[in-house]
Amino acid sequence: MRFARQDAGRHDFIFAGGALFVALAVFAVDTFTGIEGAIAVLYAIALLLAAEAVNRLGLILLTALFMVFSLASFFFTHAPDPDFATFLRLCVALAALAVTTALLLRNERARSALLRTNAALRESEERYRSIFDRTRVALWERDYSKLLDYITGLKSAGVTDMKAYVQDHPHVLGECVSKIEVVDANEAAVELLGSFTADVHGGVMHRIIPTDSCTFASLLQAIMDGATYFEDNAEVFNEAGERRLVLLGISFPTDPSAFNRVVVSMVDVTQREEARMALAEAQAELSRASKAATVGALSASLAHELNQPLGAITVNSQTLVRWLERDPPDIDAAKRSAERILRDSNRASDIFKSTRSMMLSTPKESETIDLERLITDTLTLMDHDLQRDRTEVEIIHKTKIPRFKAVRLEMQQVLINLISNAAQSMSASQSQKRLVTISLDSPGEADHILIAVRDTGDGLGDDAQQNLFKPFFTTKDNGMGIGLSICRSTIEARGGTLDGNNHPDGGAIFEIKLPKETANA
Template identity: 30%
Template sequence: MPPQLEVLDKVPWMIWTITPDGRCEFVNRFYLETTGLSADHCTAPPAVWKKSPRDLPPFLSGVHPDYRDRAASSFWDGVESGRGWTYEAPFRHADGAFHWHVRRAIPLHDSKGNLVRFVGTCADIQDFKVAQERLETAEERARLVVDRALDAIIVIDSDSTVLDWNEQAQDIFGWSRAQILGKQLADKIIPPEYRRAHKAGIKRFLTTGEGPLLNKRIEITGLHKEGHELQIELSIAPMKVGNRWTFSAFVRDLTESKRIAETLRETREELAWMSRLTAMGELSASIAHEIKQPLSAIISNVETSLYWLASSSPDIKKVSVITQLIGRDANRAIDIIGRIRSLINKTVSERVPLDMNALINDVLDLTGWELRKRQVSVKTELSSSLPMILGDRIQLQQVILNLILNGIEAMAPVEDRPRVLSVKSGPFKEGEIQVSFHDTGVGIDPASADQVFEAFFTTKPNGTGLGLSICRSIVEAHDGHISAMAGIPHGAVFQVNLPNGR
């Protein structure tokens, strides 16, 4: 063996040489050990193995069958052109497993430029191929995750150039990925009035490492491709790879959710109004009685006043007293009508400081005749130290009205004990007040105590299941909490907790 080939034979790398006509003249020991082929097999003359012009030589017999045609084409094209070849293909090793190889051959020429032979090397790139496949799979999976995300995902660099743009971003803002990649984000989806602040924010972060809006969810306005503005929820996360900063923006379109929320708000207000109308219908007899009392007193006093005025010597002093009584009863009637009207009307929600005890007394006055008619006595323990609350007068009156009427109805079938409605108010834990309504009625099943506040859940034969659900909506809208529990020894207790106005 020539000295140079002896050196190549000991190199831990697969090496071979090929004659200009394509015959393998040498394979090194590492090649034979790796492939499990013999030297005689690899260097067999063409007469033994070449049945057609482009058959692979024996030293390439380990090429995977699916890649033999491609390998043969690369090999013979390189031989015939004299330029050599490079290709990748799976190759069977001595243990029978196929490993990906990259095979490369270069031509060697003598001093006169004549082709002497090809020298080839082979590298096992199986681990690289596996890693590459895993990387491609991971990248594909990441791409699918990004594109299938429910939120828009936008990546920009420190110059505000768009680097990535998923399908949701296209759906929200109207720009396709091809249209916006490489473009300035501020020019496309940020309204003009925010562009300067956007650029200043990036510059500030790159200088100081601080950004007041980073890693937070904020609601802001975005710009659609067609020019109209969108309500969006935005969060931005900075990421540094090497010395390069990128910013990932996660965007959620709030336009539809805002519309739905507004529709739900209007629906809740409509249901609350209908509930008030229903309650006022149930109180119609009580209302008629409450109004009839001052009107009857006015008529009686007017007749008395006319009588004194018609006498031969009118008693002006008595007429004056009676006139004052007429005015008092008229104001009382006006006050009753005003309360009824405010409860029936669709009023705009307005939060003002309120005295909860006064609201309770107003509703008890309104339901007084109903309570007497149903033989229900009322016991009140209203704390004189109760702080003011901030709320909507009409909505909270509706809550009180519904709870009182529920208590009255729950006690209707009771015959073996007094019908008593206990109403208490007082400061609760720090920052809250509590109002409770305890009746001596049929009570509630502890297992359904939470269900009573669900829409359309009712235990009444003719109930709609909306009254308590509306009460909960109103209380929660006031940042409060309402609960129900079994009363001791009888009935049910409804508790309303509300934040005070301090």
């Protein structure tokens, strides 16, 4: 830097000294010799020399000084009575100084603008190089000019679909790859694919791009179509010959002559794609496991729901046999047993149909239901079980319940589950009074109707209250733990709720709340 300043100072001194020498020489010749001519015009030479050493203000001051010299010489040599030719030469000299100064000032402005432009270009180039070199995205500058000329030639020959052309001429891909040259590569590019990717003289592109790359064929089509940007997932090879999955981005200039420096970016997405594929496999495995779990849950649900009608069929079959074995046979009693067998068989068939529609995700047929009639029919179905457990049922009608629009079998299964659980709870607790109370209420100010089933057993333990509706949780030795879970799902599907708690007066109470709009449907 110091030597540069010294060189600049020496340059200014030489030109300033030269300008002063020329000016003094012109003044001496113009003043002290008899040469007739526009000698003062030669001051322009001094201005040209001085322009290399002084700034704009200095140039203007020198011009004024040289004009003073010219006037001084004129008045000293031709005053007091100059002729016209002499006066004309003076005017020409002064005009030459003015024009020269104007041209030098304009040149200085242009030179300053050019210096500013060059400085801005250098700054821009430095910023670009800094970004190019330091960014963590793999970047290349590549020469696509030969490839552009080749594709332009194909287009001129009538080729419009590069993918189809490549399929018909497989060697074209390799030929196109060989026409791409590396101009520069940043550190991230070297880290991604290896040091050979920065070899600007090695012709390494054939080692990076697979010859069967569909992405490269799409890239050729983008160049043929005049696209300004191309982005796609691609497979490339690193220095060790390993395939890497990358997100490829290329910006193409609009000026064909600028294809000698095309910026190419790559982002390594190998781990992301591997994780995505692993996630897809895990989701497929989870789907298979979920289907298996669903089949298991449906099987458990089906076994649970069929237990009551099949048990009733068994008992009624035994009763039928006893009535027929009497002497004489009691035909009327046998007929009633057969009717109950038929009724329970139909109910088992309905359960199968309901389960099948659940598996097939087919909509279930709703019907208008009289809740009081439904409870009466349900108790009739459970008559044998209730008698066996010595359980009484009391129905309390607090208000009149409107009719329902629902699936009859579903609501019946919910009631059977709740009543059966209540009876079994009291039987297990050895309660002296085994009473199931079913309360029906539809408060006018509330937005729901209430169905409550209460027993007189020992109530729910802490563990039972926390896990009551979880699938496969049970407090019974031979229970499956799926009944209450099915009940809650059924009620919630109708927009209602099912909760279970201990009653303040003892025993457990389960409350069904259904929105009135469902009931009034």
